[in-house]
Amino acid sequence: MNLPRIFSGSSNPQLAKEVSQKSKIKLGSLELGKFADGEIDVWVKDDVNNSNVFIFQSNSYPVNDNIIELSLIADALRRSGAHKITAVIPYFGYSRKEKQNRTGEPISAKVIADLITASGINKVVCLDLHADAIVGFFDVPVIYLSALNVLAQRLKGEKLINPVVVAPDVGGVKRARNFATLLNAPLAVIEKHRQTHVRDEMEVLSITGQMSGDTAIIIDDIISTGGTIIESVKALKKRNVKKIIVCATHGIFAGSAVKNLEHSPIDKIFVTDSVKSSAKSKKIETVTISNLIADCLTQEL
Numbered sequence: 001m002n003l004p005r006i007f008s009g010s011s012n013p014q015l016a017k018e019v020s021q022k023s024k025i026k027l028g029s030l031e032l033g034k035f036a037d038g039e040i041d042v043w044v045k046d047d048v049n050n051s052n053v054f055i056f057q058s059n060s061y062p063v064n065d066n067i068i069e070l071s072l073i074a075d076a077l078r079r080s081g082a083h084k085i086t087a088v089i090p091y092f093g094y095s096r097k098e099k100q101n102r103t104g105e106p107i108s109a110k111v112i113a114d115l116i117t118a119s120g121i122n123k124v125v126c127l128d129l130h131a132d133a134i135v136g137f138f139d140v141p142v143i144y145l146s147a148l149n150v151l152a153q154r155l156k157g158e159k160l161i162n163p164v165v166v167a168p169d170v171g172g173v174k175r176a177r178n179f180a181t182l183l184n185a186p187l188a189v190i191e192k193h194r195q196t197h198v199r200d201e202m203e204v205l206s207i208t209g210q211m212s213g214d215t216a217i218i219i220d221d222i223i224s225t226g227g228t229i230i231e232s233v234k235a236l237k238k239r240n241v242k243k244i245i246v247c248a249t250h251g252i253f254a255g256s257a258v259k260n261l262e263h264s265p266i267d268k269i270f271v272t273d274s275v276k277s278s279a280k281s282k283k284i285e286t287v288t289i290s291n292l293i294a295d296c297l298t299q300e301l
């Protein structure tokens with residue numbers, strides 16, 4: 001059997017490198033490129049015959065390219081005789097479309113899970129999916145990790161006076177409750193409303209639960225445009241919350257999110273490195289999930 005290898009797609013090579021160093025699983029040699037017409041090309045240069053291989057790819061921006069690249073790497077590894085192919089997908093794009101909100105819509109998360117699985121992968125490792133049910137969309141075994149503990153450990157180093165953990169929407173209550181348990185803090189829930197015909201926009205309807213704390217800790221899975229967080233912060237400020245900390249596993253920061261978050265009265269934002277970020281802001285701190293993933297891969301060998 002050949003040695004196990006990590007093959008990194010182009011979405012987050014830094015995370016793959018750190019996981020390789022920590023797990024002692026070597027990075028494989030892979031050439032990634034594009035044809036003049038935009039088609040993606042990959043070439044696995046190592047002998048992977050009969051070996052355990054891991055593909056690293058977050059389905060972040062450019063999301064469609066990264067999904068296709070992942071599928072092509074998987075196909076190349078399968079055709080090269082790899083024994084077991086595990087796709088490590090720290091951020092699973094299209095996860096927010098895991099159900100139909102109205103007739104005529106696709107269930108995009110299922111389509112992407114099928115697409116990736118069809119390319120020949122045997123197992124998936126993923127992290128804090130938008131909805132836990134997405135695990136069942138894959139017809140192969142899934143190792144489902146959470147960064148909540150990593151984020152909670154980092155928060156324990158902060159000065160938190162009377163903290164209250166806040167779910168920014170009803171769909172995030174389970175996540176927020178788990179986070180509140182880790183931080184030994186009470187829970188509050190914001191009810192938000194999204195208009196089906198306007199993408200990326202939301203409004204806050206109400207806040208339920210104890211909200212008398214001095215520090216609000218909003219926990220979400222994804223920060224994309226920042227709209228959910230910014231509207232939540234406005235609602236919390238009306239309740240005289242003094243300090244606002246935001247935690248999210250996946251810091252996408254689409255469009256002018258960073259600028260808008262900078263201008264909002266948030267004290268600090270913690271995200272993980274599930275997505276490679278070029279976000280430059282003193283408010284944003286990245287906490288690494290490389291140990292979490294390295295431990296997981298080591299157990300898979």
Ligand code: R5P
Nearest residue numbers: 220222223224225226227228
């Ligand atoms: C939605 O239900 C998710 O949990 C996030 O709250 C949402 O996707 C964040 O997106 P944005 O930053 O664009 O509001």
